[in-house]
Amino acid sequence: MAKDFSTREENYAQWYNDLVIKADLAENSSVRGCMVIKPYGFAIWEKMQAVLDKMFKDTGHSNAYFPLFIPKSFFSREASHVEGFAKEVAIVTHYRLKNDPNGSGVIVDEDAKLEEELIVRPTSETIIWDTYKNWIQSYRDLPVLINQWANVVRWEMRTRLFLRTTEFLWQEGHTAHSTRDEAFAETKTILDLYADFAENWMAMPVVKGIKTASERFAGALDTYAIEALMQDGKALQSGTSHFLGQNFAKAFDVKFLNKENQLEYVWATSWGVSTRLMGALIMAHSDDQGLVLPPKLAPIEVIIVPVFKSDEQLSAITEKVLPVKKELEEKGISVKFDNRETHKPGWKFAEYEFKGVPLRLTIGPRDLENGTVEIARRDTLEKKVIDISSIVTEIPFLLEEIQCSLFEKSLAFRKKHTYNVDTWEEFLDVIENKGGFAYAHWDGTSDTEEKIKEKTKATVRIIPFNNPKEEGRCILSGKPSSERVLFARAY
Amino acid sequence: MAKDFSTREENYAQWYNDLVIKADLAENSSVRGCMVIKPYGFAIWEKMQAVLDKMFKDTGHSNAYFPLFIPKSFFSREASHVEGFAKEVAIVTHYRLKNDPNGSGVIVDEDAKLEEELIVRPTSETIIWDTYKNWIQSYRDLPVLINQWANVVRWEMRTRLFLRTTEFLWQEGHTAHSTRDEAFAETKTILDLYADFAENWMAMPVVKGIKTASERFAGALDTYAIEALMQDGKALQSGTSHFLGQNFAKAFDVKFLNKENQLEYVWATSWGVSTRLMGALIMAHSDDQGLVLPPKLAPIEVIIVPVFKSDEQLSAITEKVLPVKKELEEKGISVKFDNRETHKPGWKFAEYEFKGVPLRLTIGPRDLENGTVEIARRDTLEKKVIDISSIVTEIPFLLEEIQCSLFEKSLAFRKKHTYNVDTWEEFLDVIENKGGFAYAHWDGTSDTEEKIKEKTKATVRIIPFNNPKEEGRCILSGKPSSERVLFARAY
Numbered sequence: 001m002a003k004d005f006s007t008r009e010e011n012y013a014q015w016y017n018d019l020v021i022k023a024d025l026a027e028n029s030s031v032r033g034c035m036v037i038k039p040y041g042f043a044i045w046e047k048m049q050a051v052l053d054k055m056f057k058d059t060g061h062s063n064a065y066f067p068l069f070i071p072k073s074f075f076s077r078e079a080s081h082v083e084g085f086a087k088e089v090a091i092v093t094h095y096r097l098k099n100d101p102n103g104s105g106v107i108v109d110e111d112a113k114l115e116e117e118l119i120v121r122p123t124s125e126t127i128i129w130d131t132y133k134n135w136i137q138s139y140r141d142l143p144v145l146i147n148q149w150a151n152v153v154r155w156e157m158r159t160r161l162f163l164r165t166t167e168f169l170w171q172e173g174h175t176a177h178s179t180r181d182e183a184f185a186e187t188k189t190i191l192d193l194y195a196d197f198a199e200n201w202m203a204m205p206v207v208k209g210i211k212t213a214s215e216r217f218a219g220a221l222d223t224y225a226i227e228a229l230m231q232d233g234k235a236l237q238s239g240t241s242h243f244l245g246q247n248f249a250k251a252f253d254v255k256f257l258n259k260e261n262q263l264e265y266v267w268a269t270s271w272g273v274s275t276r277l278m279g280a281l282i283m284a285h286s287d288d289q290g291l292v293l294p295p296k297l298a299p300i301e302v303i304i305v306p307v308f309k310s311d312e313q314l315s316a317i318t319e320k321v322l323p324v325k326k327e328l329e330e331k332g333i334s335v336k337f338d339n340r341e342t343h344k345p346g347w348k349f350a351e352y353e354f355k356g357v358p359l360r361l362t363i364g365p366r367d368l369e370n371g372t373v374e375i376a377r378r379d380t381l382e383k384k385v386i387d388i389s390s391i392v393t394e395i396p397f398l399l400e401e402i403q404c405s406l407f408e409k410s411l412a413f414r415k416k417h418t419y420n421v422d423t424w425e426e427f428l429d430v431i432e433n434k435g436g437f438a439y440a441h442w443d444g445t446s447d448t449e450e451k452i453k454e455k456t457k458a459t460v461r462i463i464p465f466n467n468p469k470e471e472g473r474c475i476l477s478g479k480p481s482s483e484r485v486l487f488a489r490a491y
Numbered sequence: 492m493a494k495d496f497s498t499r500e501e502n503y504a505q506w507y508n509d510l511v512i513k514a515d516l517a518e519n520s521s522v523r524g525c526m527v528i529k530p531y532g533f534a535i536w537e538k539m540q541a542v543l544d545k546m547f548k549d550t551g552h553s554n555a556y557f558p559l560f561i562p563k564s565f566f567s568r569e570a571s572h573v574e575g576f577a578k579e580v581a582i583v584t585h586y587r588l589k590n591d592p593n594g595s596g597v598i599v600d601e602d603a604k605l606e607e608e609l610i611v612r613p614t615s616e617t618i619i620w621d622t623y624k625n626w627i628q629s630y631r632d633l634p635v636l637i638n639q640w641a642n643v644v645r646w647e648m649r650t651r652l653f654l655r656t657t658e659f660l661w662q663e664g665h666t667a668h669s670t671r672d673e674a675f676a677e678t679k680t681i682l683d684l685y686a687d688f689a690e691n692w693m694a695m696p697v698v699k700g701i702k703t704a705s706e707r708f709a710g711a712l713d714t715y716a717i718e719a720l721m722q723d724g725k726a727l728q729s730g731t732s733h734f735l736g737q738n739f740a741k742a743f744d745v746k747f748l749n750k751e752n753q754l755e756y757v758w759a760t761s762w763g764v765s766t767r768l769m770g771a772l773i774m775a776h777s778d779d780q781g782l783v784l785p786p787k788l789a790p791i792e793v794i795i796v797p798v799f800k801s802d803e804q805l806s807a808i809t810e811k812v813l814p815v816k817k818e819l820e821e822k823g824i825s826v827k828f829d830n831r832e833t834h835k836p837g838w839k840f841a842e843y844e845f846k847g848v849p850l851r852l853t854i855g856p857r858d859l860e861n862g863t864v865e866i867a868r869r870d871t872l873e874k875k876v877i878d879i880s881s882i883v884t885e886i887p888f889l890l891e892e893i894q895c896s897l898f899e900k901s902l903a904f905r906k907k908h909t910y911n912v913d914t915w916e917e918f919l920d921v922i923e924n925k926g927g928f929a930y931a932h933w934d935g936t937s938d939t940e941e942k943i944k945e946k947t948k949a950t951v952r953i954i955p956f957n958n959p960k961e962e963g964r965c966i967l968s969g970k971p972s973s974e975r976v977l978f979a980r981a982y
Contacts, residue, residue: 030565030621031558031609039553039637046554062530063537067522068611068642068658069581072588074521076596087588090560091599092611094582095646097563105567108582108608117599118522120559120583120611130521140833146530151559151642155586167559342631 007288012232013160019282020161023291023355026278033159033166037275040355043299045169045278049149051201051297052171052273055193061145061173066127068151069118074126078251081125084218088155090120090166120153125219125244125270128174129252136176136266138257143186144176152274162279163236163491170274176266178258180245183267187243190271191224194239202277203294203406204228204284205414206238207437207486209462214446217270221245227461227486229414230283233435235461235488238280241271279491285379285406291356292379294406295399302328302335302395303352307345307364314339317363320388327392333399353378358402359395363388379406420484427475427487431458437488441472441481448477452487461486498779503723504651510773511652514782514846517769524650524657528766531846534790536660536769540640542692542788543662543764546684552636552664557618559642560609565617569742572616575709579646581611581657611644616710616735616761619665620743627667627757629748634677635667643765653770654727654982661765667757669749671736674758678734681762682715685730693768694785694897695719695775696905697729698928698977700953705937708761712736718952718977720905721774724926726952726979729771732762770982776870776897782847783870785897786890793819793886794843795828798836798855805830808854811879818883824890844869849893850886854879870897911975918966918978922949928979932963932972939968943978952977 005022006014020026025041028034037045053063069092075082096112099105121127128146135141153167173190177183191208198206206226216223220242227235246265249255255263285292295301304325306317318339325335338348345362352360362374373391376383379402386394417436421427430438442448442460452475453459467483474481496513497505511517516532519525528536544554560583566573587603590596612618619637626632644658653659664681668674682699689697697717707714711733718726737756740746746754776783786792795816797808809830816826829839836853843851853865864882867874870893877885908927912918921929933939933951943966944950958974965972 027622027625029558029618030562031560031618034558034560036558036622037556039555042555043553045556062534064530064533065528065660067520067525067527068644069522069525071521072599073596075588082597087597087600088586089588090583090609091585091588092581093584093599095579097566097578097580097582097610105564106573106578108563108584109578118581119588127520127522131518131527134518153559169556 005288005290008231015288016279016283017161019286019291025282025291026161028161031166033156035161035165035167037169040299041278044281044293044297045275047297047299048197048201048277048281049171052197053147053149055197056147056171056173059189059193061147061175063148064146065148065150066124066131068121070121070124070127072117072119074130075119077126078219078247080247081219081251089122090153090155092118092120121150122152122154123270123272124148124150124152124172125174125248126252129248129254129268132174132176132266133252133254136254136256139178139259142176142178142256142266143182145173145186146175147171147173160279162275162282165275168275170272172272173270175269176249176254177269178256178264178267180267183245183269184243186269187222187224187241187271190241190269191226191239194241194271194273195226197273198226198228198238198280199407201294201296202281202284203296203403203410204238204280205407205411207462207464209464209467209486211240211462212446212449212460212485214449215459217242219244219247220270221247225462227488227490228280228284229417229437229488230280230491231413232283233417233489235437235486235490236276236280236283237461237490238277239271239273242269244268244270284410286356289381290354292406293356293358295358295403298356298358299334300336300352300355300357301333301399302359302361303348303357304335304337304361304363305345305348305352306337306339307362309365313365313368314341316365316368320368321363324388324391328395331392331396333395359398361391377402379409421475422472424475427458428456431456431487431489435489437461437486439484440475440487441483442485442487443474443477443479443481445477448474448479452476456489458487458489461488461490496779496781499722506779507770507774508652510777510782516773516782517652519652522657524647526652526656526658528660531790532769535772535784535788536766538788538790539688539692539768539772540662543688544638544640546688547638547662547664550636550680550684552638552666555637555639556641557615557622557639559612561612561615561618563608563610565621566610568617569710569738571738572710572742580613581644581646583609583611612641613643613645614761614763615639615641615643615663616665616739617743620739620745620759623665623667623757624743624745627745627747630669630750633667633669633747633757634673636664636677637666638662638664651770653766653773656766659766661763663763664761666760667740667745668760669747669755669758671758674736674760675734677760678713678715678732678762681732681760682717682730685732685762685764686717688764689717689719689729689771690898692785692787693772693775694787694894694901695729695771696898696902698953698955700955700958700977702731702953703937703940703951703976705940706950708733710735710738711761712738716953718979718981719771719775720908720928720979721771721982722904723774724908724980726928726977726981727767727771727774728952728981729768730762730764733760735759735761775901777847780872781845783897784847784849786849786894789847789849790825791827791843791846791848792824792890793826793850793852794839794848795826795852795854796836796839796843797828797830798853800856804856804859805832807856807859811859812854815879815882819886822883822887824886850889852882868893870900912966913963915966918949919947922947922978922980926980928952928977930975931966931978932974933976933978934965934968934970934972936968939965939970943967947980949978949980952979952981
């Protein structure tokens with residue numbers, strides 16, 4: 001299984017790609033930049049979706065579905081949206097094929113040309129606000145709290161499985177409010193929700209904060225984000241929540257009668273996480289032995305591998321195992337008993353270790369005699385022998401311990417790779433040699449931000465919330481600054 | 492609410508469209524032929540998805556995700572597939588917009604033309620079999636049992652909300668097998684699953700059977716389908732399961748080494764249901780008062796409406812209602828307590844009646860004194876007063892009764908509108924005057940089928956399974972026939 005598998009140190013990018021392919025998570029398709037998400041990878045995404053979907057509903061949101069296509073002219077309506085966004089997109093120009101008169105294939109029927117081209121949605125603000133115009137007349141129609149699970153397309157020149165693909169899956173929330181404060185509060189509620197998900201489900205610590213103007217979503221007044229640190233010292237933006245002000249309401253003329261019977265533009269937010277989170281999850285915990293998954297998002301939490309030489313032995317093991325499996329499942333734990341005779345135990349050990357199953361139980365004839373079972377943790381690779389009778393109490397406890405331990409380990413890694421830097425030399429050392437998060441003073445101008453990016457490929461990832469005020473001097477320009485911001489190279 | 496709402500008799504098509512719009516299920520978007528599925532409509536679809544998804548998983552299938560785009564040349568690979576299918580599609584030809592040098596908008600960047608056009612998937616057999624080629628080498632890799640929940644696009648000239656839209660949502664199963672028998676069994680398993688879902692969840696009786704050659708899926712050897720009868724006497728195909736033989740394996744060169752170490756082509760099935768089922772569900776049970784939903788698929792099964800004139804009364808009612816609501820929810824019943832003060836009880840009654848909520852509880856000050864509550868059934872519009880203390884036992888029973896009763900009512904309707912016809916005149920009378928299912932003899936030729944369609948717009952919907960053998964003469968050609976087939980006009 002782990003043959004031809006690069007280590008992180010040898011080649012981190014190759015390690016990641018090998019991991020995604022060999023753990024059966026995803027692969028490239030015949031369509032440039034578009035991936036196939038394989039069943040095992042998709043099962044993880046489904047777990048993430050289920051948790052997030054419940055979180056959205058628990059905070060009052062409903063799902064809906066808006067068209068895949070957006071008329072080209074819609075993108076010009078919101079000036080900064082079109083500037084910052086809508087260029088690299090898939091464009092539908094025709095709606096019919098016909099048989100090639102010169103051959104056996106099919107060709108585009110030039111008679112079936114669209115009057116106005118349609119854009120495959122790269123994000124749905126425009127088509128959704130065009131729809132909201134008809135839904136919102138009065139303050140009684142507000143708030144509108146809607147989420148959509150959808151595929152989107154952004155034409156990418158350089159793609160990496162999950163991290164950057166031409167088509168990806170995501171959820172996009174689009175809410176409409178009667179006041180600025182309410183929209184603002186929604187933006188924050190969602191950012192907190194994303195951080196909660198990242199930390200308590202993905203076991204991945206994140207920094208919450210606000211983006212600088214140059215990293216803001218095209219059309220937003222403010223973009224909030226969570227940033228996580230990957231094992232190669234690069235940051236990964238893991239979720240964004242945008243305060244859109246009245247920009248899209250103005251662009252699509254969405255007004256409402258307030259309680260004082262006056263017409264006002266509606267206030268808006270949008271927010272999203274995508275299959276990119278799969279990339280974050282994979283990189284956050286995995287090691288040179290393969291994938292490591294937090295139990296809460298693992299499609300299989302416990303794998304049971306029988307070791308047997310005869311049918312009688314397998315029957316005896318099965319008889320012991322099935323009631324335990326059932327008891328664990330009744331506790332909501334997903335358990336697989338791999339009793340296939342086509343594969344040897346050693347192959348199975350390697351397979352499930354590589355695929356990041358948090359716990360493995362092994363049971364053979366000697367265990368049957370002794371009433372024991374071997375239990376192996378994927379995260380630490382530790383093994384111990386326990387009584388069969390204690391499995392049902394032990395396993396939930398161990399899964400919880402693994403979940404916490406992964407978070408603590410990631411947090412410790414981040415602490416170790418987080419630096420306060422005060423000089424350009426220190427900054428360079430972190431960005432180019434050590435890798436990690438550099439908290440540094442910055443003069444607040446896009447100009448300096450751009451220069452730093454040109455010189456080092458590092459960007460301001462975030463201005464953290466509740467950032468302590470501290471007098472200092474910009475690491476590049478030397479101009480005064482009142483707080484440190486978080487710099488890193490990023491995915 | 493029900494103002495400006497056509498009755499079924501006045502104008503069935505208008506009634507349907509009004510119902511979809513006014514019950515907040517869906518609406519047309521600014522993109523021709525594409526709909527917006529609104530939160531209430533989407534909540535029903537999510538319930539359907541959840542049930543079907545569990546059924547697929549319980550029968551061994553996993554979900555995965557394949558690209559939205561398919562290279563144009565893929566469609567030419569399977570000859571009958573391209574003939575029967577791939578013409579009316581959305582075609583992506585370019586991948587970049589640029590600012591219009593003459594104005595403020597954006598235009599297609601002609602420099603960003605794709606070498607090969609991409610088709611927005613109308614169905615995914617081709618891209619999936621192109622992928623399976625790399626997944627399948629040996630009999631050990633089989634079966635592959637995969638389902639995908641996705642959006643697909645078929646360029647439609649005349650669209651109707653849910654029933655026929657350019658973009659729609661669906662699931663498509665694509666399975667690969669080592670033997671013909673196994674693929675054949677899969678095709679039937681899925682058809683049974685669809686019928687089970689239609690009858691036991693949607694409360695909609697269906698006829699199972701096999702399609703004639705002219706109604707077969709392009710590329711299939713056989714297409715099985717379930718057909719339901721709508722209230723206007725037309726049939727609605729509600730799910731199809733295709734036995735694809737080795738056609739796609741041959742087109743995409745997917746071979747496997749069998750146990751005898753010989754190379755063979757893989758056997759295939761594909762199957763799907765779509766948001767069209769929403770149209771079926773809406774039409775199956777609804778009436779001139781609005782939507783009627785089977786409890787098992789209703790987003791809200793029980794609505795509780797308080798009648799009050801003062802805050803004290805509302806508090807007293809709330810105090811009584813909340814524990815009951817909680818107890819019902821613990822039984823897995825979805826309950827909404829609409830305590831809004833912005834809307835009057837009469838408005839709420841009309842609203843939830845129109846939206847098809849199966850049960851309504853009304854509780855006012857007099858009920859509080861008497862310890863009673865009024866309970867109203869949406870399907871029969873019957874009301875009765877019961878003791879508050881018996882709600883928790885009564886409601887599950889009533890919901891089950893409504894579910895059964897809707898099925899029985901639909902079944903009785905279908906029986907009443909199903910005819911054995913032996914002459915052309917009888918046939919015409921059913922198709923053109925009475926409406927419904929006509930079981931008639933047919934000579935088995937596509938030629939006759941086509942003539943009947945031209946004359947009457949009726950088609951062979953299905954050759955039913957377990958069809959009794961019976962000697963007769965074709966209603967049109969008079970040639971001998973050994974069984975009756977099911978004719979109807981169809982959506």
